Amino acid sequence: MAKLLAIPYTVKIQKRTYITRKVSISITFLSLILAFLVVGLIFIFMGINPVDVYYHITMVFSSPTLLFESFKRAIPIGLAALGLSIAFRMNFWNIGAEGQMYMGMFASTGIVLLHLYYGLIPDYLVMFLMMLAAFITGGLWCSLPAFLKIKMKVNEILTTLMMNYVAMYFVDFLIYGPWRDPKGYGFPLSAPFPDYAKLVMLLGEFAYTGLLLLSLTAALVYVILKYTKLGFELKIVGESIDTARYAGINLSKVITLGGFLSGGVAGLGGLTIVSGIIGRLRPRASPGYGYTAIIVVLLSSLNPWLIIPVSIFFGGLFVAGDILQAALKIPGAAVEICQASIFLFIIVGEFIKRYRIMIVQKGGIE
Numbered sequence: 001m002a003k004l005l006a007i008p009y010t011v012k013i014q015k016r017t018y019i020t021r022k023v024s025i026s027i028t029f030l031s032l033i034l035a036f037l038v039v040g041l042i043f044i045f046m047g048i049n050p051v052d053v054y055y056h057i058t059m060v061f062s063s064p065t066l067l068f069e070s071f072k073r074a075i076p077i078g079l080a081a082l083g084l085s086i087a088f089r090m091n092f093w094n095i096g097a098e099g100q101m102y103m104g105m106f107a108s109t110g111i112v113l114l115h116l117y118y119g120l121i122p123d124y125l126v127m128f129l130m131m132l133a134a135f136i137t138g139g140l141w142c143s144l145p146a147f148l149k150i151k152m153k154v155n156e157i158l159t160t161l162m163m164n165y166v167a168m169y170f171v172d173f174l175i176y177g178p179w180r181d182p183k184g185y186g187f188p189l190s191a192p193f194p195d196y197a198k199l200v201m202l203l204g205e206f207a208y209t210g211l212l213l214l215s216l217t218a219a220l221v222y223v224i225l226k227y228t229k230l231g232f233e234l235k236i237v238g239e240s241i242d243t244a245r246y247a248g249i250n251l252s253k254v255i256t257l258g259g260f261l262s263g264g265v266a267g268l269g270g271l272t273i274v275s276g277i278i279g280r281l282r283p284r285a286s287p288g289y290g291y292t293a294i295i296v297v298l299l300s301s302l303n304p305w306l307i308i309p310v311s312i313f314f315g316g317l318f319v320a321g322d323i324l325q326a327a328l329k330i331p332g333a334a335v336e337i338c339q340a341s342i343f344l345f346i347i348v349g350e351f352i353k354r355y356r357i358m359i360v361q362k363g364g365i366e
Helices: 021-045 050-062 064-087 097-118 123-152 155-177 205-229 231-239 241-246 251-277 288-298 304-327 330-354
Strands: 010-015 355-361
Touching: 010 304, 021 050, 021 123, 021 330, 050 064, 050 251, 064 097, 064 123, 064 205, 064 231, 064 251, 064 304, 097 123, 097 155, 097 251, 097 288, 123 155, 123 251, 155 231, 205 251, 205 304, 231 241, 231 251, 241 251, 241 304, 251 288, 288 304, 288 330
Parallel strands: none
Antiparallel strands: 010 355
């Protein structure tokens, strides 16, 4: 009986050594097509015409107004993804961009409140100090898991993920407590930011200023990764820690510094939320931009320049979710399920790019 039930084959997952660009692009497009087909089936089960859903999603990328809004949503996603590209380059799996963004929001809002309530900072220094504080605070927030990984071999996936919740609840405490606007009628909001504390320097619009910031950051990350000693060391550490150790690379220094830069850039993403999109701090200011950034950076293959258009696409999906709720009266939970389905298929596509699944006969014969 045991012999009759024995399965002669087993499944093995093997890492691909090479995949052509054409095949990679084809897998990405196939993943998107399958994702939207599944989303259509979900809406059919809900009694909603999927053609109407696809029409409204297409409108996001064809309407100048909605595309403009997609640019705004893309900026924090793109900055977080650029930060993650640094960490992922050295094989440091930073899942904490969301928390690092919240720490960036906390630090930049703190600078504004110091200025508004105590007058400690002159007007012309507020924005500079906001950016500096957001970068340093986000960087330090990521440096701790990097330090724990080096010194105590603590898995960075667990620490960065758990620290997301610490950061979110810390911001909740501040905004429901000491940082609540005394003129806000009891709502959990900070005092509104003055104009000189908002990212609207270019043509008076956050979208233009934010896209400029995103592009400059992408250029800086590209230069660091491709042309500097640190970028070379990050690459060697990512490929093989043993090789890096034998080459005399200071692992503690490189991984901690890489973590600091990764969290710092994500912290700037948090700054753009409170200083550009909202104009003040509020609870749950990020609808998951930091988690979306993980998909963006994987889909972009860690390429800083590809991160920009991919971020715009995912920013458009966030805008599409809002449009579907308003136009078709679709419940927010259903929209989130559909967004998650799209994200899931993209992740599966990225897995297929990196690994191949083989059915192998037991005994070693394929």
